[in-house]
Amino acid sequence: MSSPDYRAQGLKDIIVTLDGAILTIVLNRAKDRNTLTENIVDETTKVFDLADRDDRVRVVILTAEHTAPAYCSGADISGGWKVLWRPEAEKEGEHAHRDGGGEVSLAIMRCRKITIAAINGHAAGVGMTAFQLPFDFRFVWAGAKLTFPFVRRGIVPEATSTYLLPRLIGHSRANSLLLTGATVTPESPYIKDLYHQILPTREGVYPAAKAFAEELAANTSMVSIAYAKGLLQHPGSSIEENHLLDSRAIKLGAMSNDGKEGVLAFKERRLPKFRDKLSENVSPWYPWWRTIDVRHRQSKL
Template identity: 25%
Template sequence: MQDQFGDHVRVAKDGNVAVVTIDRPPHNHVTVDFMRDLADAFDAIDAEVELRCTVLQAEGKNFCAGADLVAREDAGGLGAVNPLYDQAVRLFSAQKPIVAAVQGAAVGAGLGLAVMADFRVASPEARFAANFVKLGFHPGFGLTHTLPRLIGHSRAQLMFLTARRVKAEEGLPWGLVDEVVPLEELRPAALRLAREIAENAPLALVSTRKTLRGDLAAAVRAQTDIEAKEQGWLRATEDYKEGVKSVSERRPGNFVGR
């Protein structure tokens, strides 16, 4: 298995654990190409018999700050949501357990990436946000399916409709976070959990996870089709343009409902 996938994803082995590192400075924004490279990495891990669990971690201050809203659409920003979601569905098709190590912001698509994992170990500085309505936009990345499934409908609705940032400690009793550790202990703690999982029989791990996740990949595929349709018409509104501008300027949006 190669250890580099594209320019921003690398994979290392630690015994029976694969360690996938995202390194797309400064904020690990998602693009179609980046998501494709990440999905390719997970496919390669699935093909390696000795690898039984994966740690997903990120360099820098933030885990993943979502899509780069100021990027040109032809550079892989939100102008390409359907291809982006095609790659996201590939992530949900990964066969082996995934432990995400989350620091800083996990926002928008970054939240989707964190929720895609089976477990989330977070530092106190971690912030989870579904900030789509603040942008005049509809949630994506399958989050309208995966987030309620994880933390319940009411709490997911609270996150979606307020766009508030949920701190790691607040997300712990919700099930959004599985463990909170100091930043300097984040990667060791995530690796420790992955090693605990990887001690077990690999075929049984894959089989049990498949039963528990059910048709999750298919459900996310169907949900992203709905999300992309809603995002399509909302992107043409004045409120979306104002939302992107206001977020970039760090101020409340002056929305008009058109």
């Protein structure tokens, strides 16, 4: 079992706190509108990978200070777009580049725990993509100004947003957001289906997300969540293949301690107490899907 000390990671641009089963990551570049830098890519990626393996963690919340000028205003382009170029890729040409926002998205999608974005301020660019779309749930302030401005900046929607957004809310609404670069608020019909909950005040967003997280942490099985997320992200290429996958997953669940506790708690009309851990109780059959290694070759360890 891995129990990392998050304070010993030398983190600079994010503040990470473990409270019971809830790991909270606060973006810590308020004075720069929490814009994305190479360092914040490295730090968030590292923490989501640690949280994935840390059996103490059941939910990860990403948020910002609610007094910051923004949740995240996009990439830091004070030095032009090149701020995110990795030197080793720069020399090799266009195919070698790996988008930093996309690296963050993949790390969040890889994380088998419940993930929540608590968007308590305005958001633009990568603040809409990597810092919102890969999460399981999004809580947002009703007054947040939200924009995917890419086509108005001469670039393209990044961080796997063209993959994620249409799957989340359909192509009709995704077009209305990604191809216009319009600024909307959460109640807009174009975007409202993206949000699990819309809160009236900035300061109310994180507490609502935290209370939701605590209830889920207390009453859901960590292993069930991991399988369910796996099935949702990798459902099989046909309904028959999905049937084979979920049949196997449910059998594993039903025979596990958590599965037995689930039945027992139901019969005894009490809340369950799930104790199975990802590090010990997941079948070697998981993950059942193939993953392309997308790391730039020179950056491999």
